[in-house]
Amino acid sequence: MRKIEFITSDIYLYHIYNRGVDKRNIFLENDDYVRFIHDLFEFNDTKPAKEFSRAKNTIVNQDKRKLKVEILAFCLMPNHFHLLLKQKEDRGIKEFMHKIGTGYTMYFNRKNKRSGVLFQGRFKAKLIDNEPYFKYMPHYIHANALDLFKFDWREQGVKNTKQALKFLEKYRWSSCPDYLGKANFRSVISRNFINSTWKSSEYYRQDIVEYLRNRDMWEAQPPTYLG
Numbered sequence: 001m002r003k004i005e006f007i008t009s010d011i012y013l014y015h016i017y018n019r020g021v022d023k024r025n026i027f028l029e030n031d032d033y034v035r036f037i038h039d040l041f042e043f044n045d046t047k048p049a050k051e052f053s054r055a056k057n058t059i060v061n062q063d064k065r066k067l068k069v070e071i072l073a074f075c076l077m078p079n080h081f082h083l084l085l086k087q088k089e090d091r092g093i094k095e096f097m098h099k100i101g102t103g104y105t106m107y108f109n110r111k112n113k114r115s116g117v118l119f120q121g122r123f124k125a126k127l128i129d130n131e132p133y134f135k136y137m138p139h140y141i142h143a144n145a146l147d148l149f150k151f152d153w154r155e156q157g158v159k160n161t162k163q164a165l166k167f168l169e170k171y172r173w174s175s176c177p178d179y180l181g182k183a184n185f186r187s188v189i190s191r192n193f194i195n196s197t198w199k200s201s202e203y204y205r206q207d208i209v210e211y212l213r214n215r216d217m218w219e220a221q222p223p224t225y226l227g
Helices: 030-042 092-112 131-148 161-170 192-198 201-213
Strands: 013-019 069-077 080-087 124-128
Touching: 013 092, 013 131, 030 069, 030 092, 069 092, 069 131, 069 192, 080 092, 080 131, 124 131, 131 161, 131 192, 131 201, 161 201, 192 201
Parallel strands: none
Antiparallel strands: 013 080, 013 124, 069 080
């Protein structure tokens, strides 16, 4: 069972993650990724859902919203996802993730003519409550996409950071392109918090390259839940 209290505060962030049951893929094609990102926007509001323009990959009719959470970073992989969240109202994370889990599972099951659970139990959550972990987590989340670029990069390291960065810039199912200055799904994320730390996309670019070059140093004492 998850033993964590979600606190509504500007100084507490949460790493949220989950994978498919039996490690199965939860995203089978591009439309699935788009739908999940659509849900990240749609369910992060106490008001009725907004219309979504799939053709333009943007949310339309964006009235002022009352957010349940701030989505600071995300990365979707074929069989799992990572989110970095800040809670904006009491029970905001629990309610938001319940809607995500229920809504996406219903969509996936209906589309693929299946039934039953899709995710591996309740979503996992860890508190990020200090600056070193905060600066580490966006890079850790975004770098997950490199598993699709070079499967053994964690063991062998990244030999060509230029190529790796180019891959991360073009990987659509992540907030990394937005932080690197490439418009992707900016309607979904709240960039002010992270931008206040890295100031600009160029600073973020330099820092993630440093992370890729010296990942062993960054992860010398990683939180035990990472993996």
